Amino acid sequence: MRIAIFTEVFLPKIDGVVTRLLGTLDQLHDMGHEAVVFAPGHPPARYAGFRVEPVRSISFKPWYPELKLGLPTERIATTMERFEPHVVHAVNPVWLAAWGTMAATRRNLPLLASFHTDVPEYATRLGLEWITDTSTRWVRYMHNRAEVNLCTSGPMVKRAQEAGIRNVGLWPRAVDTQTYSPENYSQSMRERLTGGNPDDPLVLYVGRLSKEKDLDVCRGMLEHLPANTRLAMVGSGPHKAQLEAMFAGSNTVFTGYMSGQDLAAAYASADAFVFPSTTETLGLVALESLASGVPVVGARAGGIPYAVADERTGFLFEPGNSAEAAHKISLLLDNRSLREKMARAGREQAQEWGWRTATEALVGFYESAIDLHRYAPKSLVGRLRS
Secondary structure, three states: EEEEEOOOOOOOOHHHHHHHHHHHHHHHHHOOOOOEEEEEOOOOOEEEEEEEEEEEEEOOOOOOOEEEEEOOOOOHHHHHHHHOOOEEEOOOOOOOOHHHHHHHOOOOOOOOEEEEOOOHHHHHHOHHHHHHHHHHHHHHHHOOOOEEEEOEEEHHHHHHHHOOOOEEEEEOOOOOOOOHHHHOOOHHHHHHHHHOOOOOEEEEEEEEEEEEHHHHHHHHHOOOOOOOOOEEEEEEOOOOHHHHHHHOOOOOEOOOOOOOHHHHHHHHHOOOEEOOOOOOOHHHHHHHHHOOOOEEEEOOOOOOOOOOOOOOEEEEEEEOOHHHHHHHHHHHHHOOHHHHHHHHHHHHHHHOOOHHHHHHHHHHHHHHHHHHHOOHHHHHHHOOOO
């Protein structure tokens, strides 16, 4: 099968969407499929043996400077004509991926779209309430041009359906349990994350340092935890300076961006993982923490309850409730046997979430999109794409 993938984000940027794409492309290569990726900015020329077509872009400043908005270019049409895809996959069809939906429509090609970011919710959290209604209509319009739509968690399937998106399926979660493992525990990494106090309790956060991640909850959480509790924040983002000022005087270490073995060691060297965000469609970092044998304490919002089994692989707390988050963290820090029990359960669960299984399911959805496009009456196709 030949697949044309249009994505709003790709390497060198790393986030949950990019990580899912990379794992998927690795599997598509191993399964013998062909793909071309259209990505904004300055991506690598190839990944997993597949061509990556760079698309000129502009930065979404000042709200989200890391996000590159791809612009239409003649190279999209030229590459599509040469590649002759069997199906088009639009990853978050908002800007560049929206051009992918249009390219599929113009060429009468089967289209699958996947929903990874709740754009209207992000707009609200970034202070762009004036585009919330417009973005909701735009996202619904773009997704409903596809034969098949996918979400990465059960709650987001429901959210998409409530937003009026049709033909929504579940793209199974997946995590790399070879890269992320309890075996990556590192005493030297723990010393780094605790500021030289490795015997103190250590709570970890990994992700973007931005307003919509609700990291102020962690500041309040520390006020309710023992004075020797350490918090390590791994990542970077536009809110970093404000957060460093907010956490000044607390036992918090800001490490900056990590990847590879350092990131794997950071996960495995913590006692608990905190995830206060309410805007996640899944929360891949939660899966990576569970794979590393570290229980997760996360907000009961978005896709996090789909990633974390409450009272089995971690705990959930009411969004924004710092005191409850601290209480759930304390249950883990104060009870080693409970922590180890949840760590084992999380690792066992993560081992069920393989990339091959998730990608085989995706290929099945590609085939469904092709069949729907091929066999649906023209009037039905028109309604689906209106």
